[in-house]
Amino acid sequence: MSSRCLTLGTIVVVALLVMSGCSRPIVKQPGPGGQGFVGTQTGGPFGEGDLQVVQANLKPIYFEYDSFTLNPEAQAAAQYNLEIIRRAPQFNIVAEGHCDERGTSEYNLALGDRRARAVVEYMSTLGIPPSKCSTVSYGSELPVDPGHNEDAWAKNRRVYLRVSR
Amino acid sequence: MDAIISLLLLGIFFNPVQIKAEPPKIILDVDKPLLTKIPVAVPDFLSAAPGPVSGRDLAEIIRRDLYLTAIFQIVDPTPPISTSANGEPDFDRWNQAGVQVLILGSFQTMGDELTLEVRLYDVALKKLEIGKRYSGKIRDHRRMIHRFADRVMEKLTSVPGCFSTKIAFVGDSQSREVFSMDFDGHNPAQLTRNGSINLSPDWSPDGRNIVFTSYMNGNPDALAMDLSNLSLRAVSSRPGLNASPRYSPDSNSIALSMSFNGLPKLFIVTPQGNIIKRLTEGRGNDISPAWSPDGSAIAYVSDQAGTPQIYIVPTGGGQPRRLTFNGNYNTDPDWSPRGDLLAFTTRIEGRFQICTIRTDGTDLRVLTKTGSNQDPTWSPDGRFIAFMSERDGRRRIYIMDARGEIQVPVSPITGKCPAWSRHSW
Numbered sequence: 001m002s003s004r005c006l007t008l009g010t011i012v013v014v015a016l017l018v019m020s021g022c023s024r025p026i027v028k029q030p031g032p033g034g035q036g037f038v039g040t041q042t043g044g045p046f047g048e049g050d051l052q053v054v055q056a057n058l059k060p061i062y063f064e065y066d067s068f069t070l071n072p073e074a075q076a077a078a079q080y081n082l083e084i085i086r087r088a089p090q091f092n093i094v095a096e097g098h099c100d101e102r103g104t105s106e107y108n109l110a111l112g113d114r115r116a117r118a119v120v121e122y123m124s125t126l127g128i129p130p131s132k133c134s135t136v137s138y139g140s141e142l143p144v145d146p147g148h149n150e151d152a153w154a155k156n157r158r159v160y161l162r163v164s165r
Numbered sequence: 166m167d168a169i170i171s172l173l174l175l176g177i178f179f180n181p182v183q184i185k186a187e188p189p190k191i192i193l194d195v196d197k198p199l200l201t202k203i204p205v206a207v208p209d210f211l212s213a214a215p216g217p218v219s220g221r222d223l224a225e226i227i228r229r230d231l232y233l234t235a236i237f238q239i240v241d242p243t244p245p246i247s248t249s250a251n252g253e254p255d256f257d258r259w260n261q262a263g264v265q266v267l268i269l270g271s272f273q274t275m276g277d278e279l280t281l282e283v284r285l286y287d288v289a290l291k292k293l294e295i296g297k298r299y300s301g302k303i304r305d306h307r308r309m310i311h312r313f314a315d316r317v318m319e320k321l322t323s324v325p326g327c328f329s330t331k332i333a334f335v336g337d338s339q340s341r342e343v344f345s346m347d348f349d350g351h352n353p354a355q356l357t358r359n360g361s362i363n364l365s366p367d368w369s370p371d372g373r374n375i376v377f378t379s380y381m382n383g384n385p386d387a388l389a390m391d392l393s394n395l396s397l398r399a400v401s402s403r404p405g406l407n408a409s410p411r412y413s414p415d416s417n418s419i420a421l422s423m424s425f426n427g428l429p430k431l432f433i434v435t436p437q438g439n440i441i442k443r444l445t446e447g448r449g450n451d452i453s454p455a456w457s458p459d460g461s462a463i464a465y466v467s468d469q470a471g472t473p474q475i476y477i478v479p480t481g482g483g484q485p486r487r488l489t490f491n492g493n494y495n496t497d498p499d500w501s502p503r504g505d506l507l508a509f510t511t512r513i514e515g516r517f518q519i520c521t522i523r524t525d526g527t528d529l530r531v532l533t534k535t536g537s538n539q540d541p542t543w544s545p546d547g548r549f550i551a552f553m554s555e556r557d558g559r560r561r562i563y564i565m566d567a568r569g570e571i572q573v574p575v576s577p578i579t580g581k582c583p584a585w586s587r588h589s590w
């Protein structure tokens with residue numbers, strides 16, 4: 001029971017972050033991105049008004065340093081997201097590619113682009129039509145953790161799936 | 166200037182590499198260390214009456230300009246050698262103090278107007294080499310002095326100085342706006358105010374426009390700004406990356422990396438964004454083009470071999486060749502104005518450092534050692550490299566002479582992605 005309350009609280013916070021992010025979509029991040037989980041993975045389809053719920057349930061997909069290939073953990077996260085996206089065919093997905101702060105801004109743009117593209121390609125092999133997905137690279141410009149250590153870098157090397165109508 | 170030239174000859178002569186085939190015209194070689202720096206004295210400028218600017222501040226501008234080149238030794242004789250606004254300097258006393266080059270200035274102010282007279286003397290020859298008079302607003306005093314320092318470098322090295330040029334960069338705060346500043350960090354000006362992420366500014370060769378990548382419309386688009394009125398127009402807003410735009414040396418085209426049909430690849434487009442040609446193929450991410458000074462080739466970064474390395478491709482058609490083989494991270498090439506060197510960023514033991522390499526892949530030199538350093542950009546005279554350094558804990562723009570001897574921070578705020586103008590103001 002207490003864990004369900006916590007989960008609901010997380011959803012509210014994430015939803016608020018998403019809403020506050022909408023006013024300045026470029027600079028603000030739409031929250032740390034859904035570790036919370038609503039319903040079961042095999043639940044029914046999401047409704048038209050469930051965009052923020054879907055958003056809150058998607059997990060970031062993390063990458064290793066200098067890499068744009070999906071390791072087993074990244075593939076598992078992508079498959080988890082896939083199940084949710086399948087239940088929300090009315091929404092489109094923007095895969096946002098990010099890098100940690102190390103390295104040059106321009107090469108990190110290319111690396112982030114490649115990471116986002118790798119996620120879209122992986123999901124397309126599992127049945128999500130590429131026409132539903134687009135990509136945008138933010139390089140190392142939008143760290144989710146501003147720290148300068150391995151913990152922060154690991155969190156920042158990610159593809160974040162943003163849901164849109 | 167024969168005495169000074171013979172001193173330079175002496176320095177070059179002792180360098181065994183340079184003994185053969187020395188060209189008759191003496192040009193200070195920025196790649197070769199001089200054994201002796203040229204002793205120069207710049208006493209405080211003289212004024213008949215105290216005013217809103219001091220003679221010490223005016224002289225200090227030119228002293229710092231010359232110091233930063235790493236080819237001068239600034240001499241300040243004690244006791245001071247007196248100078249007068251008119252008449253010849255006491256060459257014998259300056260000579261005894263070891264001074265080879267003497268720069269004397271005088272000035273007067275009236276309201277907000279400043280009149281400057283500056284002279285360059287060859288002490289050994291007891292000869293006036295340059296005499297200039299500048300009039301203008303007091304607020305433009307730095308520009309007047311820099312202009313004279315440009316002439317001093319031209320007289321001594323056959324290549325005008327770059328002290329009247331500017332550096333564009335991107336602020337490294339929450340939003341990444343584009344700024345410009347004088348080469349030494351003075352007169353900073355904010356150019357964009359879109360509250361978004363802006364990256365990779367580059368100057369048009371005439372200094373009238375800046376291209377950059379901006380997320381202001383949600384996608385990384387290539388935009389151009391007209392600096393006369395700060396108006397913006399899109400160069401390319403194709404889906405995906407429109408990254409790292411760079412003007413060609415003749416201003417007629419822009420090289421950039423675009424990913425609208427898959428991987429980021431290099432293209433050359435018109436200033437209006439129409440594709441002239443695609444430059445690269447293959448399996449890699451290709452980004453960060455750098456034009457050779459004659460426009461015949463472009464250096465760039467590709468990870469087609471698994472790690473980011475620097476390649477060179479002819480713009481007229483032909484296969485790319487790989488330039489760098491050291492280490493597993495080489496990015497951000499910038500081609501020296503004389504065409505013989507590339508500066509770039511390399512990763513050494515987890516940190517990033519500025520290097521130079523000859524265009525045939527030989528003579529790799531690491532110029533920075535402290536902290537992490539990246540984004541090198543050459544000054545138009547080839548004498549300096551600007552770059553971003555985190556050595557004092559925050560990102561700032563630094564400049565150094567082309568051998569890395571003198572490295573100083575210049576940007577008054579945090580910043581990255583510096584781009585040195587070709588144009589002088």
